[in-house]
Amino acid sequence: QLPADDGVEVAFAGRSNVGKSSTLNMLTERRALARVSRTPGRTQALNIFDLDPGQRLVDLPGYGYAKVPEALRRSWGPLLEQYLRRRGSLRGLILVMDIRHPYGPHDADLIAFAAGCGRPVHVLLNKADKLSRGAAIQEMARLRRIPELREVAMQLFSAQSGLGIDELHERIATWLTPEAEKKPPADAGANSEPSKGGEDS
Incomplete structure (x- = not known):
């Protein structure tokens, strides 16, 4: 049921309680574009938001939330694996983390799998x-010292205050420019393996 695999799109991923929907709403200046709920795990499909013709944002299901029905969580693994490996119009992945509890096992799995598929990741x-400026900068510096994150783009962000919104706009604009319309080879990521951690990676 995905739209035709042409044009360009940027996908948003992250745990179910990190503020993915609020980030999309802040980015598009549409307060109710993506549904914001007090109950994590509400995004239970790939939600597509059209921008200009041939440009899309994609809200991926949140992962790692135990109250989502087991059968549904099991279906996400193959769905996301196929999407990340085969989607020719996908230009990059915005990975949203809560700076107070960042980089859990599911985040690590997703970054590794995206790298195996040749998909660039930008961490918000x-x-x-919620932290002082100094504490936030210190936490980002700590994360940058993790070997798996040294080559991953990363920034401070707040979907509530708008901190970092200009940098995010610039990143997405770069991915959505016509120059970015170079599809990966059909076998991109064919040698990579999905996470062994389970169905909600």
Whole structure:
């Protein structure tokens, strides 16, 4: 049921309680574009938001939330694996983390799998407004020292205050420009393996 695999799109991923929907709403200046709920795990499909013709944002299901029905969580693994490996119009992945509880096992699995598929990842350390400026910078510096994150783009962000919104706009604009319309080879990521951690990676 995905739209035709042409044009360009950027996908948003992250745990179910990190503020993915709020980030999309802040980015598009549409307060109710993506549904914001007090109950994590509400995004239970790939939600597509059209921008200009041939440009899309994609809200991926949140992962790692135990109250989502088991059968549904099991279906996400193959769905996301196929999407990340085969989607020719996908230009990059915005990975939203809560800066107070960043980089869990599911985040690590997703970054590794995206790298195996040749998909660039840009990390948003959301809710940075909940920390002092110094503490937020210190936490980002700590994350940058993790070997698996040294080559991953990363920024401070707040979907509530708008901190970092200009940088995020620039990143997405870069991915959505016509120059980015170079599809990966059909076998991109064919040698990579999905996470062994289970169905909600």
